[in-house]
Amino acid sequence: MSTITVHKYNYAGEYVLQYDGDVIERGPTWVCLRALFNRAEADLGFVVFRQGDIFIEWFYSDRWYNIFQVYDGDSQHLKGWYCNITRPAEITDGEVRADDLELDVFVTPNGTMLLLDEKEFGALDLPIEARIAALRAVETIRRSVSGREPPFEAVRPDAPA
Numbered sequence: 001m002s003t004i005t006v007h008k009y010n011y012a013g014e015y016v017l018q019y020d021g022d023v024i025e026r027g028p029t030w031v032c033l034r035a036l037f038n039r040a041e042a043d044l045g046f047v048v049f050r051q052g053d054i055f056i057e058w059f060y061s062d063r064w065y066n067i068f069q070v071y072d073g074d075s076q077h078l079k080g081w082y083c084n085i086t087r088p089a090e091i092t093d094g095e096v097r098a099d100d101l102e103l104d105v106f107v108t109p110n111g112t113m114l115l116l117d118e119k120e121f122g123a124l125d126l127p128i129e130a131r132i133a134a135l136r137a138v139e140t141i142r143r144s145v146s147g148r149e150p151p152f153e154a155v156r157p158d159a160p161a
Contacts, residue, residue: 004033007097011124029062031091047079059089059096064137069151081107083141085134101134105141109159
């Protein structure tokens with residue numbers, strides 16, 4: 001298994017953070033990797049990310065989002081999917097670069113979708129084309145969740161929120 005470094009930037013292309021993950025699979029326009037959450041605990045109010053949580057991450061060079069399927073590091077229990085609205089990722093053999101556009105979608109195991117950071121997204125100085133592409137990405141995620149398309153096939157309406 002090879003390692004890849006993920007570089008996260010903000011909408012203006014300014015460095016935010018980087019981390020490593022292990023490549024699970026690659027396609028012509030995407031990469032899937034496994035990474036461990038290694039930062040301080042993050043309580044978002046609807047989910048808590050803890051050190052050791054497992055993130056299965058999909059980055060796409062032809063889509064305006066990435067998807068993180070999140071599991072509890074201790075119990076392996078599915079916490080949900082965190083979807084970042086981003087510019088299409090730049091993917092090479094050893095690196096992924098993604099420009100975050102603030103807007104996020106969190107999907108619970110039962111398929112409930114939470115749209116996050118709308119105010120922050122609205123405040124960004126983005127070209128209209130980028131704003132439209134970002135909003136279309138949210139709709140694409142909604143359709144994928146509703147249709148239980150990969151990686152949302154584990155959505156179970158009877159699961160706890």
